[in-house]
Each structure stands twice: as structure tokens, then as C-alpha cells.
Amino acid sequence: MNTITTFNPATGEDIETYNELSKDEAFAKVDACHEAFTQWKLRSLEDRAEVIKALGKGLRDNKEDLAQLMTREVGKLIGDSRDEVELCAGICDYTAANGPKELADEQRDPSNADRGIVTYSPIGVVYGIQPWNFPAYQVIRYAIASLMVGNGVLLKHASICVGSGLMIEKIFREAGLPENLFTVLVIDHDTSDQIIAHDKVRGVTLTGSDDAGRHVGQKAAKAIKKTVLELGSNDxxxxxxxxxxxxxxxxxxxxxxxxxxxxxxxxxxxxxxxxxxxxxxxxxxxxxxxxxxxxxxxxxxxxxxxxxxxxxxxxxxxxxxxxxxxxxxxxxxxxxxxxxxxxxxxxxxxxxxxxxxxxxxxxxxxxxxxxxxxxxxxxxxxxxxxxxxxxxxxxxxxxxxxxxxxxxxxxxxxxxxxxxxxxPAMPFGGVKNSGYGREHGGFGIKEFANVKSIFIGKP
Missing domain, CATH: 3.40.309.10 (Aldehyde Dehydrogenase; Chain A, domain 2)
Incomplete structure (x- = not known):
């Protein structure tokens, strides 16, 4: 069994060792996340928003513990770690307040029917591959938007901050998110590629280098999966x-x-x-x-x-x-x-x-x-x-x-x-080799939604 050991970059000392999942164990978690999604998608937008608001409270209630762990794992200034957790809670608040309006049905007047409805439906399980520099924010940024629209969420976090990912999973569960709906996968890169190809994974999002974006983008394109890529920069x-x-x-x-x-x-x-x-x-x-x-x-x-x-x-x-x-x-x-x-x-x-x-x-x-x-x-x-x-x-x-x-x-x-x-009120993303797609600002919440057209005639 392969393991991952996290360490403190300020001291060089080891923090914790984690066992990697086998392919079968990881696939079982994907199946469980999909099963949780089949129930979550049926809950109303307002109901989901209330749960997401509770997730924000859970993050604030655990701010110091999560901030201290992030600082131990990646060397962030402790004040910046606390600010990061507060930003994450703010994303939950913003999404809970604005998500139902952003995702509300829209009435249209098509020429080929009496009336039309545009509705935003969840697509299924969204897989996120995230970096270490913001161990909480990078996760919350895509996860909360995906949960709001009704999707299930998988996370492969960077190996140096596995503990932070697992703590967020625990905070979410204790704050009332249904079991298995947000799931951390402690896996290697080969297993990650197989998760991208899994038939129950419908979308993939990555924050990382442009080389990583090319790799993940190619794997997802081969399986015809929607992607959002936030890649390198030289601002x-x-x-x-x-x-x-x-x-x-x-x-x-x-x-x-x-x-x-x-x-x-x-x-x-x-x-x-x-x-x-x-x-x-x-x-x-x-x-x-x-x-x-x-x-x-x-x-x-x-x-x-x-x-x-x-x-x-x-x-x-x-x-x-x-x-x-x-x-x-x-x-x-x-x-x-x-x-x-x-x-x-x-x-x-x-x-x-x-x-x-x-x-x-x-x-x-x-x-x-x-x-x-x-x-x-x-x-x-x-x-x-x-x-x-x-x-x-x-x-x-x-x-x-x-x-x-x-x-x-x-x-x-x-x-x-x-x-x-x-x-959370402003869209985040880039162009050229910095990737494509947007998060935040109302745009991110629809990246992994099925924008569905319903044409209605007289009965």
C-alpha cells in the first residue's frame, strides 16, 4: 500500500502519514458519491442553499483548527490562513444568498412553441483536482458552486495538504451535508486519470500548471467530459x-x-x-x-x-x-x-x-x-x-x-x-495558457449545470 506523508515546510518535520486508496476503493467512493447525488439533486434550491449556509457556519466554527493545520502543511502566515477560511465562509454565504436566484427557471418566448423554460439542472459528479497554495479556498471555490446546482463533488487534493482536505470533508459532514456527497480521494496520478474516465464522473476541474492542464484536459476530452481549467500565470x-x-x-x-x-x-x-x-x-x-x-x-x-x-x-x-x-x-x-x-x-x-x-x-x-x-x-x-x-x-x-x-x-x-x-461577487479565470472557464460571480455556478430548454405547446 502506498502512503503520503505531509511535512511542515517551516521546520522540515513530518506531520502525518496517509494511506492511498486502491483503484477499487476509489471507484467505490465515486459510486457512493453518485448515489448521494441522486437524492441531493431532488432537493429544492432553497433547501440546498440552507445546507450551504450551514457549511459556512461550520467553517467559521472550525476556523482556528483549519487555519493552524493549513499553516503547518504549507507554511502560510497564520493570519492569511484565518483570512482564507473566512473567505471560504463568505463564499458559502454569497452562494446561499444568490444561488437560488442565479439558478431560477427563466421564461422565454420561442417561435416554435407557446412558451419556453430554461432550467439549470445538475449534471452529476464533478471531480476537482486542486493545488496546495490555498488548501481551503481552492476546494470551496468549485465545491460550493457544484453543490448549489445539485451535483456531487469529489476532491483530489495536493499531496502536501491531504490533511486540510480531510478536515474540510469532516467539517462539511458535521455541518449537515449528506454523507458521501463531498468525498476526498487520497489517490495517485494514475488512479486520478481513471477517475476522470469513470462513467459516473460528468465534469472535471483543475487548478494547476499549464502542463497539468494539458494532461487533464486531454484525458477529459477523450472521455468527452466538461472541464474548467485554471492554470499558470505570469501576471x-x-x-x-x-x-x-x-x-x-x-x-x-x-x-x-x-x-x-x-x-x-x-x-x-x-x-x-x-x-x-x-x-x-x-x-x-x-x-x-x-x-x-x-x-x-x-x-x-x-x-x-x-x-x-x-x-x-x-x-x-x-x-x-x-x-x-x-x-x-x-x-x-x-x-x-x-x-x-x-x-x-x-x-x-x-x-x-x-x-x-x-x-x-x-x-x-x-x-x-x-x-x-x-x-x-x-x-x-x-x-x-x-x-x-x-x-x-x-x-x-x-x-x-x-x-x-x-x-x-x-x-x-x-x-x-x-x-x-x-x-465571490466577481468572476475568476483567465485566457490563453491560463486556461478557460470561470468561477465565482454567478458564472461559476453554471459551469457544471445542464442548461436545459423546455418547449411547451397547448395541450
């Missing part, structure tokens, strides 16, 4: 000629270092116009130099460790390769001595095409600063990426920034003079 933050540099450096620092620099919509490339480049870099490096890494359970720590030593190794190799191709380290860039997976807040300048710092996703606390000739050139560079998840604009002329965001920025989400992660 650009434009610092335009009229930007307030105190605001810009504050927002850009938050955008790069939030969640220890390990967020899909972290700012990663900071494209600064020539007019303000030198002044921005000086202030930006000053903020990064002041960041102290340390114990993520300490309320005064600025930044915790990366989630794993292997992830740190990959990041450092990208930094070294970028430097070998001409980038310069303005601060940080050295692996510290001692236990854990710590990496300093790092700024790279002289970043150009052909370097990993320009072309690829650096998933850790490393900022790539790129000089642009002017505002128009900055916008060109921002779109010079295979990714298109998020991005930002720092400038004094808000209306101009809105025009750039609407008509020129080739991404799914843009932040103007602010940095944020997600909000």
Missing part, C-alpha cells in the same frame, strides 16, 4: 508614467509577496516605464529588503517559507538561469542556511525575453522588473506572454486605466491601483 503589473510611486511600490510588493509569493494571481512581472523606472526600483527594492522571513505562526512574521524544498530548488534554478542570461539580482536571491524551505524576497532587474523570469511562471517570492520605453510599450510587454490570468495597472488616470483594461489587456482579471485575490 504583469504596469507602472505607468503618471503613477504615484508610493502607492505603486506598496501595491506591487503586496502583489508579489502575498501568500509567500505562491499565488496564481500574484504579480510576477513589473513593467515600469522609463520615466519612473529608477525611482520605482529604488523604492521597490527597499520594501523587499525590509521583509523578514520566519515562523509563519508568529503574528509578526512578514513572510513564511515556501511550501516545499523542491519548490524552492526549482525557483532558485529559474533565478540562476535568468542571471546567467543577463538578469541582475537587486536583492535576495540566496538560499538561507537552516531548516525549512525559506527563500528571501528577491528582485531581479534587467529582465528580458529568453529568461525564465520573463517567459515563465516563477512560483515564489521573486519579482521580475522590466523596463518599458513608455506606456504603450508597457502594454505591449504585458501582453507578450503565453499566459493571461490576471494583471494590474498603476496610474493616476483611473479612466484611462479602465480603457486599457477593457480594450487592450489580454487577461481575465485586472486590478487598478489595488491588489486582491478573489471575491
Amino acid at each position: 504583469a503589473y504596469l507602472v505607468l508614467e503618471d503613477a504615484d510611486l508610493d502607492v505603486a511600490t506598496k501595491v506591487c510588493s503586496q502583489a508579489r509577496l502575498y501568500n509567500n509569493g505562491q499565488t496564481c494571481i500574484n504579480g510576477k512581472r513589473f513593467i515600469v516605464t522609463d520615466k519612473v523606472y529608477e525611482a520605482f526600483v529604488e523604492k521597490f527594492v527597499g520594501r523587499f529588503d525590509a521583509v523578514e522571513t520566519g515562523d509563519p505562526t508568529d503574528e509578526n512574521t512578514d513572510m513564511g517559507p515556501m511550501s516545499s524544498v523542491s519548490g524552492r530548488k526549482d525557483l532558485h534554478e529559474q533565478v540562476e538561469k535568468s542571471v546567467s542570461k543577463g538578469a541582475k539580482i537587486a536583492c535576495g536571491g540566496k538560499i538561507p542556511d537552516g531548516p525549512g524551505a525559506f527563500y528571501p524576497a528577491t528582485v531581479l532587474t534587467d529582465v528580458e525575453p529568453g529568461q525564465p523570469a520573463y517567459d515563465d511562471e516563477l512560483f515564489g517570492p521573486v519579482a521580475s522588473v522590466i523596463r518599458a520605453k513608455d506606456d504603450e510599450d508597457a502594454m505591449r510587454i504585458a501582453n507578450d506572454s503565453r499566459y493571461g490570468l490576471g494583471g494590474g495597472i498603476l496610474c493616476s488616470d483611473t479612466e484611462r486605466a479602465i480603457e486599457l483594461a477593457k480594450n487592450h489587456f489580454d487577461t481575465g482579471m485586472i486590478f487598478i491601483n489595488v491588489y486582491g485575490v478573489a471575491d
Whole structure:
């Protein structure tokens, strides 16, 4: 029997060991989830909403225990872990309040019948493959929407935060969700591929790298399964000629270092116009130099460790390769001595095409600063990426920034003079190699719904 052992990236110590399910055991859980779905789908939208509201209360009631476990498993700052659980409870509240309205029947006037009804029906069991950087939010984001529409939910969580997934399953069950309707599968990648192909699995959602998206997307397409993919990013933050540099450096620092620099919509490339480049870099490096890494359970720590030593190794190799191709380290860039997976807040300048710092996703606390000739050139560079998840604009002329965001920025989400992660009222998702489909904002709740047309004539 294969096992998975979780560990604390701040100390390097093991936390817990879990047994992986065999294929037969995993398939039995799929069958049980489908059976639970056959009853859940018959409950009214209002009834489901009441249960989902109770799930939010369950998350709040267990906030400290879940937050502490997430911090132990992935190294998040404890304050960020608590905020994450609160965000998850907020998603439950939002969905409970708005789900019945979003999914209500719509009346239409077809030309070939007396009247028509558009109804949103559940499709069945939805399988989610989720990453470690937000051990609760990534789960809640797709699970609550799927449960609201009436689906069953399966979860394969990242191996380094298995415990968090299992705790959410327990919280849901104790809060009143029917048995087996939300089910965690502790499985390997080969079994996961077989779950995608399982005839009772009707939809698949993944948050991960673009390579993982290609693999899962191909497996799901072969089985003709609906997918939503939220993949990698190399988000650009434009610092335009009229930007307030105190605001810009504050927002850009938050955008790069939030969640220890390990967020899909972290700012990663900071494209600064020539007019303000030198002044921005000086202030930006000053903020990064002041960041102290340390114990993520300490309320005064600025930044915790990366989630794993292997992830740190990959990041450092990208930094070294970028430097070998001409980038310069303005601060940080050295692996510290001692236990854990710590990496300093790092700024790279002289970043150009052909370097990993320009072309690829650096998933850790490393900022790539790129000089642009002017505002128009900055916008060109921002779109010079295979990714298109998020991005930002720092400038004094808000209306101009809105025009750039609407008509020129080739991404799914843009932040103007602010940095944020997600909000249940706003759609979340990207374009190009950052994937497809949307979550939140009323759009996510219909991704795994059967939009059904009913034509009615006179009896």
C-alpha cells in the first residue's frame, strides 16, 4: 500500500502519514458519491442553499483548527490562513444568498412553441483536482458552486495538504451535508486519470500548471467530459508614467509577496516605464529588503517559507538561469542556511525575453522588473506572454486605466491601483495558457449545470 506523508515546510518535520486508496476503493467512493447525488439533486434550491449556509457556519466554527493545520502543511502566515477560511465562509454565504436566484427557471418566448423554460439542472459528479497554495479556498471555490446546482463533488487534493482536505470533508459532514456527497480521494496520478474516465464522473476541474492542464484536459476530452481549467500565470503589473510611486511600490510588493509569493494571481512581472523606472526600483527594492522571513505562526512574521524544498530548488534554478542570461539580482536571491524551505524576497532587474523570469511562471517570492520605453510599450510587454490570468495597472488616470483594461489587456482579471485575490461577487479565470472557464460571480455556478430548454405547446 502506498502512503503520503505531509511535512511542515517551516521546520522540515513530518506531520502525518496517509494511506492511498486502491483503484477499487476509489471507484467505490465515486459510486457512493453518485448515489448521494441522486437524492441531493431532488432537493429544492432553497433547501440546498440552507445546507450551504450551514457549511459556512461550520467553517467559521472550525476556523482556528483549519487555519493552524493549513499553516503547518504549507507554511502560510497564520493570519492569511484565518483570512482564507473566512473567505471560504463568505463564499458559502454569497452562494446561499444568490444561488437560488442565479439558478431560477427563466421564461422565454420561442417561435416554435407557446412558451419556453430554461432550467439549470445538475449534471452529476464533478471531480476537482486542486493545488496546495490555498488548501481551503481552492476546494470551496468549485465545491460550493457544484453543490448549489445539485451535483456531487469529489476532491483530489495536493499531496502536501491531504490533511486540510480531510478536515474540510469532516467539517462539511458535521455541518449537515449528506454523507458521501463531498468525498476526498487520497489517490495517485494514475488512479486520478481513471477517475476522470469513470462513467459516473460528468465534469472535471483543475487548478494547476499549464502542463497539468494539458494532461487533464486531454484525458477529459477523450472521455468527452466538461472541464474548467485554471492554470499558470505570469501576471504583469504596469507602472505607468503618471503613477504615484508610493502607492505603486506598496501595491506591487503586496502583489508579489502575498501568500509567500505562491499565488496564481500574484504579480510576477513589473513593467515600469522609463520615466519612473529608477525611482520605482529604488523604492521597490527597499520594501523587499525590509521583509523578514520566519515562523509563519508568529503574528509578526512578514513572510513564511515556501511550501516545499523542491519548490524552492526549482525557483532558485529559474533565478540562476535568468542571471546567467543577463538578469541582475537587486536583492535576495540566496538560499538561507537552516531548516525549512525559506527563500528571501528577491528582485531581479534587467529582465528580458529568453529568461525564465520573463517567459515563465516563477512560483515564489521573486519579482521580475522590466523596463518599458513608455506606456504603450508597457502594454505591449504585458501582453507578450503565453499566459493571461490576471494583471494590474498603476496610474493616476483611473479612466484611462479602465480603457486599457477593457480594450487592450489580454487577461481575465485586472486590478487598478489595488491588489486582491478573489471575491465571490466577481468572476475568476483567465485566457490563453491560463486556461478557460470561470468561477465565482454567478458564472461559476453554471459551469457544471445542464442548461436545459423546455418547449411547451397547448395541450
